[in-house]
Amino acid sequence: MGDVYFDNFVFSRYKHALVVTDPYIAELYGIAGDNVFLLPRGEQAKSFDNVAALCRWFLSKQLTPAGLVVAVGGGSVGDTVGFACSIFKRGIRLLHVPTTLIAMVDSAIGGKTAIDLDGVKNAVGSYFFNFDTLIDPDFLHTLDEEQLKSGAGEILKYRMLNKEIDNCVTNGENLQSVIAACVRFKQEICAEDPYCRGKRNALNFGHTIGHAMELALGLYHGCAVANGIYYETKLAASLGLCSKQYTSTWCGETEKSFSISPLTEKILDLTLQDKKNKEGSVAFALPTTFDLTYLPLDSLKELLLY
Ligand SMILES: NC(=O)c1ccc[n+]([C@@H]2O[C@H](COP(=O)([O-])OP(=O)(O)OC[C@H]3O[C@@H](n4cnc5c(N)ncnc54)[C@H](O)[C@@H]3O)[C@@H](O)[C@H]2O)c1
Numbered sequence: 669m670g671d672v673y674f675d676n677f678v679f680s681r682y683k684h685a686l687v688v689t690d691p692y693i694a695e696l697y698g699i700a701g702d703n704v705f706l707l708p709r710g711e712q713a714k715s716f717d718n719v720a721a722l723c724r725w726f727l728s729k730q731l732t733p734a735g736l737v738v739a740v741g742g743g744s745v746g747d748t749v750g751f752a753c754s755i756f757k758r759g760i761r762l763l764h765v766p767t768t769l770i771a772m773v774d775s776a777i778g779g780k781t782a783i784d785l786d787g788v789k790n791a792v793g794s795y796f797f798n799f800d801t802l803i804d805p806d807f808l809h810t811l812d813e814e815q816l817k818s819g820a821g822e823i824l825k826y827r828m829l830n831k832e833i834d835n836c837v838t839n840g841e842n843l844q845s846v847i848a849a850c851v852r853f854k855q856e857i858c859a860e861d862p863y864c865r866g867k868r869n870a871l872n873f874g875h876t877i878g879h880a881m882e883l884a885l886g887l888y889h890g891c892a893v894a895n896g897i898y899y900e901t902k903l904a905a906s907l908g909l910c911s912k913q914y915t916s917t918w919c920g921e922t923e924k925s926f927s928i929s930p931l932t933e934k935i936l937d938l939t940l941q942d943k944k945n946k947e948g949s950v951a952f953a954l955p956t957t958f959d960l961t962y963l964p965l966d967s968l969k970e971l972l973l974y
């Protein structure tokens with residue numbers, strides 16, 4: 669698993685490397701030059717076409733496994749560049765420089781890469797561990813409120829999984845300490861279960877319904893995850909996996925900070941695409957066990973809609 673460190677990102681230090689970012693970040697932070705490639709902004713970056721364009725650019729720059737690629741951006745840039753680095757010449761060293769809160773606490777940690785295909789989120793991807801992560805919290809100053817809220821959605825997930833992180837937030841510690849606590853926790857879990865065969869599944873809490881809502885409603889990833897957390901906690905309660913007290917505390921906490929959209933049959937139909945699913949049943953990492961629970965779509969609808 670890669671190292672994670674906090675430092676200022678100084679673009680001029682990376683003249684020897686190939687830097688990939690998006691046009692908005694490039695403009696905001698003065699990232700320009702022959703060694704810079706721009707991906708489209710946001711989720712649009714995560715396509716085979718962009719990975720091909722990136723790999724062609726790597727070829728034109730005669731990149732070899734001795735070189736370094738620096739991905740400066742949110743999860744969309746990180747996921748796309750990570751995937752390209754994992755397949756180009758069978759692996760190129762990568763430095764993740766996350767610029768969104770979500771990327772700092774989540775997507776630039778743990779080595780999952782992915783692109784979307786035919787409307788299916790993260791349909792194609794890899795596990796890739798040949799990377800380090802440089803976190804510069806100064807990037808957070810230019811994020812808008814929705815993006816910060818999106819990061820807070822993943823942090824809410826970590827709070828429910830780890831008491832130390834919850835204490836850090838409730839004690840009002842600064843954002844850098846909260847980020848560091850989330851990173852430590854995710855690093856520990858990923859080191860134990862890098863390929864998501866056991867413990868790491870817990871990090872998918874909120875994501876089965878979250879991904880479906882992200883796709884159906886176009887919500888920011890972390891805001892969709894907060895919605896997923898809300899409904900998956902209710903689901904856990906109806907299966908007797910958590911207490912009434914737990915459910916009302918955490919659903920209340922979620923409603924306080926996020927707007928919760930109504931759940932529909934169409935949204936639940938989309939959970940059939942989840943990668944964790946098995947034999948036609950939809951998989952969930954539910955509180956408080958966080959082992960995977962499998963439910964047929966009909967039972968899911970029964971429990972959550974009617
Ligand atoms: N690989 C993983 O483990 C993992 C984990 C969580 C999320 N993800 C993926 O990450 C993606 C979401 O990432 P995201 O939420 O970081 O959004 P994003 O990368 O899609 O970026 C959203 C927008 O924020 C802008 N932006 C980025 N940094 C900025 C800054 N410092 N100031 C101002 N604007 C800035 C970008 O230009 C973009 O328009 C999703 O595709 C999700 O699936 C992956």
Ligand SMILES: [Zn+2]
Binds near residue numbers: 774
């Ligand atoms: Zn997530």
